[in-house]
Amino acid sequence: SQQGEEDPQALSIQEGENATMNCSYKTSINNLQWYRQNSGRGLVHLILIRSNEREKHSGRLRVTLDTSKKSSSLLITASRAADTASYFCAYSLYNFNKFYFGSGTKLNVKP
Amino acid sequence: EAQVTQNPRYLITVTGKKLTVTCSQNMNHEYMSWYRQDPGLGLRQIYYSMNVEVTDKGDVPEGYKVSRKEKRNFPLILESPSPNQTSLYFCASSPTSWENTEAFFGQGTRLTVV
Numbered sequence: 771s772q773q774g775e776e777d778p779q780a781l782s783i784q785e786g787e788n789a790t791m792n793c794s795y796k797t798s799i800n801n802l803q804w805y806r807q808n809s810g811r812g813l814v815h816l817i818l819i820r821s822n823e824r825e826k827h828s829g830r831l832r833v834t835l836d837t838s839k840k841s842s843s844l845l846i847t848a849s850r851a852a853d854t855a856s857y858f859c860a861y862s863l864y865n866f867n868k869f870y871f872g873s874g875t876k877l878n879v880k881p
Numbered sequence: 882e883a884q885v886t887q888n889p890r891y892l893i894t895v896t897g898k899k900l901t902v903t904c905s906q907n908m909n910h911e912y913m914s915w916y917r918q919d920p921g922l923g924l925r926q927i928y929y930s931m932n933v934e935v936t937d938k939g940d941v942p943e944g945y946k947v948s949r950k951e952k953r954n955f956p957l958i959l960e961s962p963s964p965n966q967t968s969l970y971f972c973a974s975s976p977t978s979w980e981n982t983e984a985f986f987g988q989g990t991r992l993t994v995v
Contacts, residue, residue, distance in 0.1 A: 774923075810991075811988055812989055813924075814986070820981075858923060858924065867931060868939055869926055869929075869939075871924040872923055873923040
């Protein structure tokens with residue numbers, strides 16, 4: 771399967787701390803996206819990074835992409851209790867319209 | 882309001898009884914897809930549709946059918962549900978194949994097959 775791996779599976783931090791989660795995939799991709807899911811609800815798009823980009827920022831989010839290592843990381847700075855959710859990476863492969871998700875990181879931000 | 886609407890939100894059914902989960906989007910999106918989410922497995926794509934009358938298998942299509950007769954609707958059909966299809970299902974849409982654009986997700990349908 772082309773499904774990605776994420777680590778850690780779970781992360782618990784205090785409000786104000788930074789949270790970093792990582793995604794690894796198996797083959798060349800077109801681009802990579804990150805989504806957030808609150809407690810079994812629908813996913814919400816956070817950020818998209820293209821395969822020719824190395825870093826992207828959006829508010830308190832910073833995403834990096836290392837195509838040589840087939841990995842991406844999502845950094846949430848100055849975390850808030852409202853950031854408590856599961857985070858998933860998602861990507862498509864070259865010349866395919868199928869999409870794959872990582873296994874997810876469950877983030878708990880304690881107030 | 883731009884949205885993807887799934888119905889029903891919760892469903893308990895018995896093995897073998899055909900069911901349909903509806904999905905509708907009001908954003909004139911071309912690309913729609915279905916996913917199932919299981920603990921520890923993340924989301925896996927079941928079927929996708931590039932446009933009306935164009936559908937294709939995702940990673941886990943066995944036991945499911947779809948149709949795309951209108952642009953806005955993309956129902957998921959389980960002809961003979963089995964307990965291993967107990968899962969949380971999501972429909973998603975995007976303007977085009979969402980490799981370059983974000984996907985919009987419905988709120989999910991929690992299906993239990995007994």
